[in-house]
Each structure stands twice: as structure tokens, then as C-alpha cells.
Amino acid sequence: MSKDTEILEELNSSEYKYGFESNIEAESAPKGLDENIIRFISRKKNEPQWMLEWRLKAYRHWLTLEEPTWPNVKYPKIDYQNIIYYSAPKQKVSPKSLDEVDPELRETFEKLGISLDEQKRLTGVAVDAVMDSVSVATTFKDKLAKLGIIFCSFSEAVQEHPELVKKYIGSVVPVNDNYFSALNSAVFSDGSFCYIPKGVKCPMELSTYFRINAANTGQFERTLIIAEAGSYVSYLEGCTAPMRDENQLHAAVVEIYAAENAEVKYSTVQNWYPGDKDGKGGIYNFVTKRGICAGDHAKISWTQVETGSAVTWKYPSCILKGDYSVGEFYSVAVTNNWQQADTGTKMIHLGKNTRSRIVSKGVSAGHSQNSYRGLVKVNKRARNARNYSQCDSLLMGDKCGAHTFPYIETANPSAQIEHEATTSKIGEDQIFYCLQRGIDEESAVALIVNGYCKEVLNQLPMEFAVEAQKLLALTLEGSVG
Amino acid sequence: MSLTSNSIDLKQGFIRQFELFEKALNGKSLTDFHQTRKKALKAFEGLGLPDRKTENYKYTPITRSLNKKFRFDYESLGKPTISKEVVDKLLIKDLDAYNIVLINGQYSKELSSVDIELSGLEIRDFKSAYEAQPDLVGTYFAKYANFNEDPFTALNTAFSLDGTFMKVADNVVVDKPVMVYAIADANAANWAVQPRNLVIVGKNSQASIIENYISLGNEPTFTNAVSEIVLDENAYFDYYKLEMQGENAYHVGNTQVYQVRSSTFNATTISLTGSLIRNNLNVVLDDEHCEANMNGLYLLDDHQHVDNQTVVDHKKPNSLSNELYKGILGGSSTGVFNGRIYVRPNAQKTNAFQSNKNILLTDEASINAKPQLEIWADDVKCSHGATTGQLDEEQLFYLRSRGIGQQEARSLLLYAFAMDALEKVKIDVLREYIDHHINTRLNK
Numbered sequence: 037m038s039k040d041t042e043i044l045e046e047l048n049s050s051e052y053k054y055g056f057e058s059n060i061e062a063e064s065a066p067k068g069l070d071e072n073i074i075r076f077i078s079r080k081k082n083e084p085q086w087m088l089e090w091r092l093k094a095y096r097h098w099l100t101l102e103e104p105t106w107p108n109v110k111y112p113k114i115d116y117q118n119i120i121y122y123s124a125p126k127q128k129v130s131p132k133s134l135d136e137v138d139p140e141l142r143e144t145f146e147k148l149g150i151s152l153d154e155q156k157r158l159t160g161v162a163v164d165a166v167m168d169s170v171s172v173a174t175t176f177k178d179k180l181a182k183l184g185i186i187f188c189s190f191s192e193a194v195q196e197h198p199e200l201v202k203k204y205i206g207s208v209v210p211v212n213d214n215y216f217s218a219l220n221s222a223v224f225s226d227g228s229f230c231y232i233p234k235g236v237k238c239p240m241e242l243s244t245y246f247r248i249n250a251a252n253t254g255q256f257e258r259t260l261i262i263a264e265a266g267s268y269v270s271y272l273e274g275c276t277a278p279m280r281d282e283n284q285l286h287a288a289v290v291e292i293y294a295a296e297n298a299e300v301k302y303s304t305v306q307n308w309y310p311g312d313k314d315g316k317g318g319i320y321n322f323v324t325k326r327g328i329c330a331g332d333h334a335k336i337s338w339t340q341v342e343t344g345s346a347v348t349w350k351y352p353s354c355i356l357k358g359d360y361s362v363g364e365f366y367s368v369a370v371t372n373n374w375q376q377a378d379t380g381t382k383m384i385h386l387g388k389n390t391r392s393r394i395v396s397k398g399v400s401a402g403h404s405q406n407s408y409r410g411l412v413k414v415n416k417r418a419r420n421a422r423n424y425s426q427c428d429s430l431l432m433g434d435k436c437g438a439h440t441f442p443y444i445e446t447a448n449p450s451a452q453i454e455h456e457a458t459t460s461k462i463g464e465d466q467i468f469y470c471l472q473r474g475i476d477e478e479s480a481v482a483l484i485v486n487g488y489c490k491e492v493l494n495q496l497p498m499e500f501a502v503e504a505q506k507l508l509a510l511t512l513e514g515s516v517g
Numbered sequence: 518m519s520l521t522s523n524s525i526d527l528k529q530g531f532i533r534q535f536e537l538f539e540k541a542l543n544g545k546s547l548t549d550f551h552q553t554r555k556k557a558l559k560a561f562e563g564l565g566l567p568d569r570k571t572e573n574y575k576y577t578p579i580t581r582s583l584n585k586k587f588r589f590d591y592e593s594l595g596k597p598t599i600s601k602e603v604v605d606k607l608l609i610k611d612l613d614a615y616n617i618v619l620i621n622g623q624y625s626k627e628l629s630s631v632d633i634e635l636s637g638l639e640i641r642d643f644k645s646a647y648e649a650q651p652d653l654v655g656t657y658f659a660k661y662a663n664f665n666e667d668p669f670t671a672l673n674t675a676f677s678l679d680g681t682f683m684k685v686a687d688n689v690v691v692d693k694p695v696m697v698y699a700i701a702d703a704n705a706a707n708w709a710v711q712p713r714n715l716v717i718v719g720k721n722s723q724a725s726i727i728e729n730y731i732s733l734g735n736e737p738t739f740t741n742a743v744s745e746i747v748l749d750e751n752a753y754f755d756y757y758k759l760e761m762q763g764e765n766a767y768h769v770g771n772t773q774v775y776q777v778r779s780s781t782f783n784a785t786t787i788s789l790t791g792s793l794i795r796n797n798l799n800v801v802l803d804d805e806h807c808e809a810n811m812n813g814l815y816l817l818d819d820h821q822h823v824d825n826q827t828v829v830d831h832k833k834p835n836s837l838s839n840e841l842y843k844g845i846l847g848g849s850s851t852g853v854f855n856g857r858i859y860v861r862p863n864a865q866k867t868n869a870f871q872s873n874k875n876i877l878l879t880d881e882a883s884i885n886a887k888p889q890l891e892i893w894a895d896d897v898k899c900s901h902g903a904t905t906g907q908l909d910e911e912q913l914f915y916l917r918s919r920g921i922g923q924q925e926a927r928s929l930l931l932y933a934f935a936m937d938a939l940e941k942v943k944i945d946v947l948r949e950y951i952d953h954h955i956n957t958r959l960n961k
Contacts, residue, residue, distance in 0.1 A: 106572070416880070431895035434862065444886040445576075446905045449877035453905040455888065461895045 065122035071095065074222055077122050081191045081225070084198060094211035094221030101215045107378040108407040108439055111283070111320065111347050119254040119285060121223045180238075185269075186231040187242055190258055193229035200231055204262055208291040208328045208355070216287040216349075217324040220256045224289070227257035232267035232298075241497050243272040254285040261291070263298035265331060270301040270497055283311075283346060287322045296331025296358065301339070303496050304352075305504050308344035315374025315403070318346025325352035329361030329387075337364040338381065339495040341504040346375060351409065353382035356390035356418075363392040366492040370508060371404030371436070380410035380441075385421040385451070394425040397489050400436035407439040414451040421448060427457040430488055524566040524580045532562060534589050534709075535675055549655055550647060557664040557674035564668040573667075574795075576853040576885040577824040582767050582793050587709035587739040589676050598702045599733060604628050607698060607731055612946045614696035614727070615640050621702055622712040622740075623679045637686030637722075640695055643713055646682035654682070657715055661745045662773040667797065669769045673711045673743040680713035680742075683726065687719035687749070694725040694755075694944055699742065703763055704734035714744040718752040718780075725755035727947060730770075730791075732762040742770045748780040750804075755943060756784045759951070762791035764819070771797045778804040785941050788815040788823045789954055799828040802836040813842035814938035816958055817850035817882070824853035829871075831864040840871040843938050845931055849881035854888070856901065862893040871901040876908065876934060928959040935959075 065076050074095055078088040180187050193201050211221040228244045294300050311318025327336035338352040354363030365381035383392035400406040408427045429438030440457045462484050470480035493501050535558050567574035618628035624642030631640050647654045664671035681697050701710045718724055732738050748754055768791050774782050788794050800809045815823045829838040844852045854873045875884045888901040908930050916926035942948040
């Protein structure tokens with residue numbers, strides 16, 4: 037079908053729309069990584085001694101590790117000495133009001149559609165914006181503080197709530213967990229911190245926006261969310277980066293701690309620069325995300341829309357420790373051109389009557405490779421565990437690949453595990469059906485892809501769902517209206 | 518001793534045994550055939566025995582189980598250690614078949630009964646087949662089972678000496694199945710048994726083979742079998758593998774199938790007894806309109822460990838593969854299922870389906886499943902499914918409310934669960950035989 041070819045060509049040539057670079061002066065550490073750099077970062081952030089030691093411990097462990105090679109992705113070897121590990125937008129004094137924030141910075145965020153200006157905000161989303169690893173502004177802080185909610189940058193939390201940070205940091209993702217989390221633990225420069233006290237339902241969506249701006253930098257942010265007993269929070273995360281020819285590394289860690297009856301909903305719209313249509317440049321997105329349902333009846337839900345990054349390597353996981361706890365994972369991963377994604381989840385059932393649900397939808401186009409890799413593990417003591425997994429892949433074009441690597445380990449007879457996966461392309465009969473009813477081919481493809489992803493998109497908070505749909509359209513421009 | 522040094526010791530042990538084996542061959546070592554053996558040994562040296570970190574053997578601690586000083590004793594091979602009376606008792610009654618008996622991997626002329634009246638059919642021992650027609654066997658031998666990838670295939674190829682050879686000419690429908698009783702003598706200690714089978718089916722021909730693995734006695738045995746099956750255009754082949762070895766038997770089996778245009782391959786693998794079983798079933802569909810159906814059933818108890826690994830490689834468009842593996846796990850048994858469907862970039866219009874269903878009966882049993890899809894073509898229909906669960910309480914209740922006892926109701930439901938795989942067995946006598954064994958087990 038020539039129309040198909042046309043669409044695919046158009047699709048392959050669509051460009052990244054968030055690729056502008058803001059001309060903001062940044063203060064950086066020299067390139068390279070050694071203990072001095074870590075000391076430099078720690079000093080810059082005015083950190084207490086225990087934090088520095090924690091970082092050094094992670095660094096020393098990192099030195100003993102080797103970069104993992106098992107993911108189904110290929111990329112040139114990363115030179116870890118050729119990365120700037122710290123880059124902060126230059127600001128002498130922290131701003132007291134928004135008027136003092138660098139106007140260019142504000143413009144950047146406005147371009148991204150994130151207004152930092154609280155007055156103008158109607159949506160009621162509290163935003164913590166992180167640019168080049170440093171949190172630049174957090175909104176709605178006071179309002180949240182009245183409820184006892186702490187929502188601030190990670191550095192601020194280290195200064196003001198050291199007891200909380202000390203207690204929970206590394207409790208879900210230990211420093212020695214894996215190569216990239218160890219690296220992150222050693223050099224993380226900032227991130228978001230969120231604490232919801234007992235019984236509090238956070239009245240608004242909390243959101244972090246990440247942006248890599250400076251060249252040659254790696255972004256290593258760390259997010260820690262603590263939900264005390266009976267609390268609820270919905271957390272959003274978005275990311276963009278400028279277009280550059282070289283690859284940049286993004287290795288973040290997200291930790292979620294959910295106590296008894298707590299519920300945390302974590303949504304990500306990941307739109308790092310995916311590289312150009314020949315596969316040049318783009319972000320390496322190697323992220324460790326994990327939540328623990330520590331108490332009974334706790335619930336953690338991950339929703340992700342992955343459209344960006346040259347290489348993605350990410351498995352948001354749930355440790356279901358409390359009895360009756362629930363883990364969910366909803367994912368749409370779209371790859372185009374030469375993008376590679378190896379993503380999925382891990383559901384570790386430890387408590388009794390725990391439930392997990394995995395819905396993963398992959399769409400591959402161009403020359404991209406899209407893999408689902410997941411683990412469902414039912415421990416010996418996890419009586420009556422229940423899992424349902426569904427992994428569907430949609431292929432557009434004959435140069436791309438879709439792969440499924442589920443691991444299912446069951447050690448308890450009362451477990452009920454279901455896993456289903458399908459791979460197919462958009463059915464000609466489906467297109468035909470639409471054409472017959474006067475819907476042109478492009479809209480038909482849009483309709484089908486949207487319907488295909490609906491189950492996941494429905495999980496996103498409203499504001500984000502709109503953005504996610506736009507992103508899908510952008511990534512698959514030409515075939516999605 | 519760490520696992521790694523253990524696996525190196527074991528590896529060295531096998532390599533030393535190869536030297537003895539080579540000496541015992543008495544100058545027959547200059548042939549092309551032996552060159553292949555040497556290449557395979559080299560490959561084995563490079564691959565080493567799998568350890569915990571070997572992804573393909575992640576759930577199967579086979580190297581640990583092999584730490585029993587298994588020997589491949591060339592000297593005593595070929596001298597049947599088991600009497601005809603004993604063997605006769607093992608044969609499946611009323612099964613009209615070409616019976617082949619392999620004792621410790623060696624063809625036994627006295628115990629086998631192969632009277633062929635059909636022209637175009639050749640069934641004999643692998644050893645004499647090679648000596649009689651080295652060019653023909655050389656064309657196929659070790660060309661399909663890749664010894665550079667799997668250490669056990671490499672090991673078998675290095676020690677390959679005897680087994681079953683079957684060749685069906687073009688346009689022949691074989692009148693009865695070939696029944697191979699591969700008996701390991703576990704009365705003497707620690708035999709390493711490495712039968713090598715080769716099946717060649719010509720154009721428009723039809724045949725079937727049954728491999729029945731048995732062990733006698735209670736000493737540990739290690740069977741490492743390789744079967745290569747090559748199907749020409751329009752060939753139709755049924756393959757049955759029956760595993761009924763003793764509780765000290767360790768088994769690794771590699772079955773490599775190669776198919777060309779419009780050929781059909783049906784496999785049924787049934788694992789009943791044996792301490793540790795690892796089955797690799799690899800099917801390459803190297804032409805259009807091929808069909809491969811693979812069924813499996815494993816019924817585990819005690820400390821049994823069964824690992825079924827299948828790879829279906831769709832290389833060309835318009836082929837179909839279908840896979841169904843079912844498992845019932847009791848005692849503290851472990852089951853592993855690892856299925857991989859591979860669709861190459863130009864294999865458009867491929868339909869590939871895979872399903873794995875397990876029932877866990879006890880708290881100690883466990884199952885690890887790894888159903889994988891690797892799809893490089895877009896116009897395909899592929900799916901896989903894996904479930905793990907237990908007997909449905911409602912079904913049990915239904916039966917019990919109609920006056921059927923707990924035990925009987927359970928057996929009935931489990932039997933129904935196993936039926937899917939069992940009904941694929943087309944030979945009535947064989948099906949009844951397996952059926953009998955399953956029923957005995959379920960009613961235990």
C-alpha cells in the first residue's frame with residue numbers, strides 16, 4: 037500500500053518539538069568522576085557528613101560493578117569520565133518570589149507549558165521543576181505545608197528533614213542494587229522529596245518536571261516519596277531535553293515507600309530527546325524505579341508513557357510486602373526511528389493475598405526495537421497471590437522489532453498467575469472498516485492506536501492524559517492525527 | 518567448593534575422558550567424522566558447563582546435579598548388560614512397531630527387532646549407517662544441532678558413536694512407528710549415556726518415531742541425547758518422547774528439527790519420572806508453508822525437576838507453529854518452561870502461538886516460566902500465554918456435590934487437564950499405555 041509507505045515516511049521524518057536550548061548560565065563541575073567530584077557535589081549542596089559517606093560508599097561499590105549487558109539494546113560504550121556530573125543553573129541567591137527567578141528560566145518552562153507562576157495556575161498542580169539535576173522552583177509549597185505535606189527539592193530535604201531522608205533513602209533501592217542506581221547514589225545532585233503524613237489525602241497532583249539543558253552533562257536525580265499510613269498522593273513526572281548530536285546519560289532513582297493503607301500513584305510522561313531520524317544523539321534513559329508496599333492494604337500504581345529517549349532501560353517495580361497490598365503497572369512505550377526500549381516491571385509478591393496487574397502496550401515503528409521484560413515472582417509464603425499480565429505489541433513497518441521476555445516464578449500453589457502477550461500489526465480489515473465508513477487512512481490509524489493504548493491512558497490524571505495523547509501523536513506523527 | 522570451580526572440574530573430567538575414548542577408537546580417528554567430534558570437543562571446552570549465571574540454564578542447576586563422576590566407558594560398551602527377559606518386560610505390549618533397543622546408548626542387535634519389508638525405508642544403528650555410507654550421514658550429521666551454542670550438544674557430538682538411524686526415501690508412507698527403547702543400565706554406577714539419533718524423511722513421505730527413555734537400577738545415570746530430524750518437502754513426521762527414567766537419572770535431550778517447504782512436524786513430549794530432565798526442542802522452519810505442533814505434558818512429584826525449553830525459528834513467510842505445554846506439579850518438584858518464538862525480518866504472515874499451563878498441588882512445588890517472543894517482522898500473528906494456578910474449587914465442589922469423593926474428583930479434574938496433551942498421541946496403543954501411567958500416578 038503506497039499510502040502506508042507515505043505515512044511511514046512522514047512518521048520517520050517528524051521531528052522533536054521540545055529540542056530548544058535555553059541560554060542559561062550554568063555552574064558545572066569539571067568532567068569526570070572520582071571521589072573528589074563526589075566531595076565537590078556534596079560540598080556544593082552543603083550536605084551533612086553522613087550523606088557524603090553514603091555517597092562515597094555507593095561510589096566505591098560502583099567501582100566493583102560492571103555495566104549490565106543483558107538488556108536487549110545496543111549502544112556504544114559510555115565513557116563515564118567524559119560526563120559532567122554536576123551542572124546547576126547559576127543563581128546566586130535562592131529566589132524569594134517568582135519575580136526573582138531568572139526570566140529566561142521561566143521562559144523555558146513556559147515553552148514547555150509549565151507555568152511556574154502560581155497566580156496564573158488553574159489546574160492546581162504543584163510543580164517541582166528540576167533543570168540539569170537541580171531543582172529550580174517548587175510551587176504551592178505553603179498550601180501543602182498546612183496539611184503537613186513536605187514537597188521540596190531533595191537538597192532542601194537533606195537540610196531540613198535529615199531524619200526522614202536518612203531513614204528512607206536507599207531503603208527501597210539499596211546503594212548496591214545495580215550499576216546505575218549505585219552511580220546515581222554516588223553523584224545524584226538533586227531531585228524531589230515528598231512526604232505525606234498519616235491519614236492525609238494530598239489535595240492536588242504533585243509534579244516534577246525534569247529537563248537536561250547543559251551539554252555534556254548527565255542527569256542524576258533522585259526522587260523519594262514517603263506515604264504514611266492511610267495517606268494518598270498522585271505524583272506526576274515529565275521530562276524533556278534539547279536536541280544534541282551526542283548522547284547524554286540520564287540515570288535516575290525513584291523510591292516509593294507506602295505504609296499501611298497508603299496509596300501512591302506515580303505517572304510518568306517520558307519525552308527525552310530520542311535522537312534524530314538517523315539515530316544520532318538522544319538520551320540514554322537508565323532508570324531504577326521501585327516502590328515498596330510495606331504495610332497491609334498499601335497500593336502502588338505506576339503509569340508510564342514512554343515516547344522519548346534513544347535507549348530506555350527501565351523497570352518500575354513493586355515489592356508487595358504487606359498483606360493485601362496491590363501493585364499496578366500500566367505502560368505505553370512507543371519507539372520510532374532508531375529508538376530502543378527495554379522496559380517492563382517486576383512484581384515481587386511477599387505478603388498474603390497480594391495482587392498485581394500489568395498492562396503493557398508497545399508500539400514500534402521505523403527501525404526501532406521495543407522489548408517488554410518483566411518478572412512476576414511469588415514467594416513461598418505469599419498465599420493467594422494474584423497476577424494478571426497483558427503485554428501487547430503493535431508493529432508498524434517491517435524494519436522494527438517487538439520482543440517479549442516475561443519471567444514468571446511461582447513458589448506457592450495458591451497463586452493464580454496469568455500472562456498473555458500478542459504481537460501483530462494494525463489489521464487490514466480494521467483499516468478497511470474505517471475507510472468504508474469514510475474515515476481516511478491516517479485518522480483510521482490514529483483511531484486504532486488510540487484505542488489500543490486507551491487502557492493505559494485512562495490511568496493517567498486528566499491533565500497528563502491530554503499531554504500524553506499529544507505526545508503519542510507527535511511521536512507517531514503522520515499516522516496518528 | 519564454589520560452583521564455578523566445580524563446573525571447571527567436571528569439564529576437565531569430560532575432556533580427559535575424551536582422550537581415553539579417542540584411544541579406544543583404534544585408529545578410526547582419522548576420519549572426517551572424528552574431526553567433527555574434535556571440533557565439538559573444542560566447542561565444549563570453550564562453552565563450559567552452565568552455571569547459575571548462564572541465562573539458558575538459569576532455573577536448572579544441572580551442573581550441580583552432574584557432580585557424580587559420570588563416566589563414558591568405551592571398553593564395556595556394546596556388551597549388553599541386560600538380559601532379553603528383562604528387556605521384554607519393558608516393551609509396550611501390543612504395540613506394532615519397529616523395535617530398537619539401545620543399551621547405554623549402544624544399539625543392541627540381539628534385543629532389537631527390525632524386519633523391514635517396505636522398500637525405501639532404512640532403520641539401523643547409527644554406527645553401521647555411518648560406516649556403510651559416510652557421505653550420506655556426513656551430509657546431515659552435526660549440521661543441524663549446533664554444537665557451538667549448547668555445551669550438551671557439543672558433549673554428545675564429541676562422544677557420538679551410536680544410536681538410531683532412520684531414512685525414509687521420497688514418497689513412502691511408513692507402515693508402523695519406530696519405537697526406540699533407550700535403556701540406561703543403572704545397576705552399574707555412574708554411566709554417562711550419549712545416544713545420537715538421525716532421522717531423514719524424504720519428499721511426500723510420512724513416518725513416526727517414539728523415543729522412550731528408561732533406566733534400570735538405582736545408581737545415578739546421566740543421559741545426554743541428541744536427535745537430528747530433517748524433513749524434506751511435504752514430509753509429515755510425528756515425534757514422541759517419553760521419559761520414564763529412575764529417580765537417580767539425569768537427562769538432557771536435544772532434539773533439533775529442520776523443515777523445508779510444506780512439511781509438518783508434530784512433537785509430543787511426556788515427562789513422567791526421572792530426577793532431573795532438561796528437554797531442548799528446537800525447530801527451524803526454513804521455508805514457506807511449514808507447520809510445527811509441539812505438545813508437552815509433565816507430571817512431577819517428590820524432588821523432580823523438569824525443564825522444557827523450546828525454540829521455534831520462523832525463517833521464511835507463511836508458516837505456522839503451535840505450542841501447548843501442560844504441567845502438574847506435586848511434592849517439592851520444580852518445573853521450568855522456557856519457550857521462545859523467533860520471527861525473522863522477512864518471515865511475514867507467520868502465525869505462532871504458544872501456551873503454558875501449570876497446576877501446583879503442594880506448597881513446596883514451584884514453577885518458573887519464561888515464554889518469550891522475538892518478532893522482527895510486522896505482518897504476523899503471534900501470541901503466548903502462561904498460567905499458573907490450582908484446581909478450581911467450584912469444579913471440585915460440583916463433582917463432590919454429585920457424590921464423587923475428594924480424591925476421585927481431584928484425579929478426574931487433573932486427568933481432564935492432562936487430556937489436552939494426551940489426546941495428541943495418535944497411536945492408540947501408545948496413548949493407552951501413557952494413559953495407564955498417568956492414571957496410576959494421579960490415583961496414588
